[in-house]
Amino acid sequence: MKTAAALVVGVASAFQMPTTPGRPATVMHETKADLVALCEKNPTALPFEGIWDPLGCADYNFWGLGNEATIGYLRHAEIKHGRVAMAGFLGFCAQSTPLVAGEHIIQPYRGYVPGVTPQEQWDNIPLIGKLQILVFVGMLESYGEGAGSPAGYVHYTKGGKPGYYPPIAGQAFGQIPFDLFDPFGILPEQSAAEKERGLFAEINNGRLAMIGLFSVLAESAVPGSNPQYKIFAVTIPPYDGNIMGSTLPLDDPFLVKLFAVLAVCGFFQQITNGAVPKLPK
Missing domain, CATH: 1.20.5 (Single alpha-helices involved in coiled-coils or other helix-helix interfaces)
Structure with missing residues (x-):
């Protein structure tokens, strides 16, 4: 179970990418000044001004792409890892309940053992099952990075919107029936202001989830390392394996x-x- 946390977020300004024959030039919209403007719109409870960037990542130039592309990459990374952390934290909580971790009439997978921790549940999955999960996630990741040239997709290092995932319904020769966001199409159309508030909420919830996921993993590995669980009488199941290790x-x-x-x-x-x-x- 691995989750990494990106350190910065930001949006907008202009950078003209070199023109490639046969392809239109791309305008970038990510600068450090826009990171500051974004933070002013989305204040946090932490007592400091400006962006929180202790490593100076907002000034870097990854792979020679330029600073604007680097900031786009970092923004996308934080949003993506926040989403993964939200799913991971809720998954950890669900897998700690008797409903999921208890006895099942039909075993979820070969070798299933009831009454174990979420980490042990992962350990018990056969290698072929883990590979299927990793391949599936890799396919989703590849599509989200523009593989297959989804209609209207612009990469986040080339001026695309950080956090955007192209519609996937109907892909894989029609085998995927739903999109990842709003799969049943029941959410009402949102205004630009509502979308902005929703993005801020997702970023903030993702940051909290990254902290929360690491806290439950740390508490399970070192009981008492997170005293807030003892204060609220919450017991995190202990695990003595290598969380960051490999089978x-x-x-x-x-x-x-x-x-x-x-x-x-x-x-x-x-x-x-x-x-x-x-x-x-």
Whole structure:
């Protein structure tokens, strides 16, 4: 169970990307000044002014893409990891209940063991099951990065909206019936102001969820490390395994080959999206 936290958020200004033959120029809208403006619209409870950026990430230039593209990348990373953390925290809570962790008439997977912690539930999933989950998540991630050229998609390092995930219903030869957001189409149309408030709420909830998820993992590994649970008489099930570890040793021949394949796929995906500068002719 892995979750990483990005450190900064921001929006808007202008940067003209070089024109590529056959493709229109892209206008960037991400600057450090806009990060400050965004923070003023979305104040936090922390007692400091401006953006919280202890590592100076808002001034970096990742992969030679430019500072504006870097800020777009960091904004997208925070929103994405916030979403993952919200799902992870709620999943941890659900998997700690007898309804999920208890006995089942039909076993959820081969080798299921009732009455164990959420981390142990993951440990008990067969390797082939874990690979299916990772491949599925990788397919969603690849599509969200523009694989398949979704209609209207603009990458977040090229002026696209951070946090945007293109509609996926009807993809994979029609096998995916729903979109990830509002899958049943029951939410009313929102105004621009309502969308902005919703984005701020998602960012803030994601930040809190990242803290919450790490707190339950820390408490399960080191009981008493988060005294707030004792204050509210909440018991986090202990776990003595390696939370950040792997079922197989990292030097396992299977994992070595898998990492190599994933690295090559990720590299070519980044080239396709323009995140890796191409060598001059």
